[in-house]
Amino acid sequence: MCRFRIYPSPAQEAALLEQCRHARHIWNLALEQWSMWTRDQGPTPGYVEQARQLTEARAVFGWLRAGSQMVQQQALRDFEQAVKNFYAGSHRRPTWRKAGVHEGFRIAGSQASRIRKLSRKWAAALVPKVGWVRFRLSRAVPDAKSYRMTRDRQGRWHIAFAAIPEPIPAPGTGEIVGIDRGVTVSAALSTGELLTCPKLSERERQRLKQLQRRLARCRRGSNRRQRVKAAMAKLHARAANRRKDWVEKTSTDLARRFDAIRVEDLDIVSMTSRPKAKPDPTRPGAYLPNRRGAKSGLNRGILTNGWGDLVHRLEQKARGRVEKVNPAYTSQTCSVCGHCAPGNRESQAVFWCVACGHRAHADVNAAVNIAAGRAVSARRETPAWVSPKREPQHATSA
Ligand SMILES: [Zn+2]
Numbered sequence: 001m002c003r004f005r006i007y008p009s010p011a012q013e014a015a016l017l018e019q020c021r022h023a024r025h026i027w028n029l030a031l032e033q034w035s036m037w038t039r040d041q042g043p044t045p046g047y048v049e050q051a052r053q054l055t056e057a058r059a060v061f062g063w064l065r066a067g068s069q070m071v072q073q074q075a076l077r078d079f080e081q082a083v084k085n086f087y088a089g090s091h092r093r094p095t096w097r098k099a100g101v102h103e104g105f106r107i108a109g110s111q112a113s114r115i116r117k118l119s120r121k122w123a124a125a126l127v128p129k130v131g132w133v134r135f136r137l138s139r140a141v142p143d144a145k146s147y148r149m150t151r152d153r154q155g156r157w158h159i160a161f162a163a164i165p166e167p168i169p170a171p172g173t174g175e176i177v178g179i180d181r182g183v184t185v186s187a188a189l190s191t192g193e194l195l196t197c198p199k200l201s202e203r204e205r206q207r208l209k210q211l212q213r214r215l216a217r218c219r220r221g222s223n224r225r226q227r228v229k230a231a232m233a234k235l236h237a238r239a240a241n242r243r244k245d246w247v248e249k250t251s252t253d254l255a256r257r258f259d260a261i262r263v264e265d266l267d268i269v270s271m272t273s274r275p276k277a278k279p280d281p282t283r284p285g286a287y288l289p290n291r292r293g294a295k296s297g298l299n300r301g302i303l304t305n306g307w308g309d310l311v312h313r314l315e316q317k318a319r320g321r322v323e324k325v326n327p328a329y330t331s332q333t334c335s336v337c338g339h340c341a342p343g344n345r346e347s348q349a350v351f352w353c354v355a356c357g358h359r360a361h362a363d364v365n366a367a368v369n370i371a372a373g374r375a376v377s378a379r380r381e382t383p384a385w386v387s388p389k390r391e392p393q394h395a396t397s398a
Helices: 010-035 045-060 068-087 109-112 203-218 223-257 270-274 292-304 306-318 362-372
Strands: 002-006 103-108 116-117 120-128 131-135 145-151 156-163 177-183 187-189 260-264 322-325 350-352 359-361
Touching: 002 131, 002 145, 010 045, 010 068, 010 103, 010 131, 010 145, 045 068, 068 103, 103 109, 109 145, 177 362, 187 362, 223 306, 260 306, 260 362, 270 322, 306 322, 350 362, 359 362
Parallel strands: 177 260, 260 322
Antiparallel strands: 002 156, 103 145, 116 120, 120 131, 145 156, 177 187, 350 359
């Protein structure tokens, strides 16, 4: 993904926001239709039928007609892709788009290539119904089939070109690396390296907590509440930027250094979903504690570490060189003698083999097992097919 900051004029900003509103409205309508599915009513309308309905709606409603048809159709296409991803198991269920949170729309096809370079530092894109919007050239504009205009929660606008990174050629040394992804250490390599995804500092986290408390005291809809929310959004955006930067650098580095990269095939979707409610056998209708709170803490860890993002990028940069390995028993098996026992784990951090006495960092030991491909190969080898026209999606974009 190649992103540039855009600087719209006040009139352009209003026009851009209007387009975001249209895209959001169409997406939510499509979601509503999709969620009305019942067993006895047959399939809900797909993209073709929805696009036809859109044409009809544009004929009736002037405010919809005033917007760009391309933007509105793309919202339907995006929704279709989201549903496909959901059924393929690579993404979670499509959600409602909210004002102030999901402000963005996509331009695709020939209209996405109307880019003009103004000077060494400035360029402009011709956005339908908005006009030429200037953006700051912080690097070369990639050759992309589509772009997305977004407004973040702080009110900054960006243009993001959908460019799948060029695959990096393998070094040809025959070297294989195993990666174990953990919560305390983001990634442990079989070489013994421990990689940590940068998070918010202790001070920044305290500031966030302080802001959260302040937010609770603000009246709904007040200016003060908006200011506090903007300050919080700034911290969240900072964390997301650091994570993205780490993912890009780490994936490039790994793709350059190793011929084959083996990762554990963790089903992130099921790991981050809510734990099942546990009915109490002695009291009908009552529930036992299911450690939901503990799991949500773990979920936060998983998401801040950006596991999904890292593997996704690795698959693009080291195309065909990423292997997914079933992680069963990789944390209990000794990487030296192969002895597998639950007692091998001395603690969360230390691995100590009860058979041969091998002692190592627990995550590194698991990474060596993954590199050896010791476990059986995984269920899903190939990622869900995604159209090359589709811009790369981040599971947790801010
Ligand atoms: Zn051993």
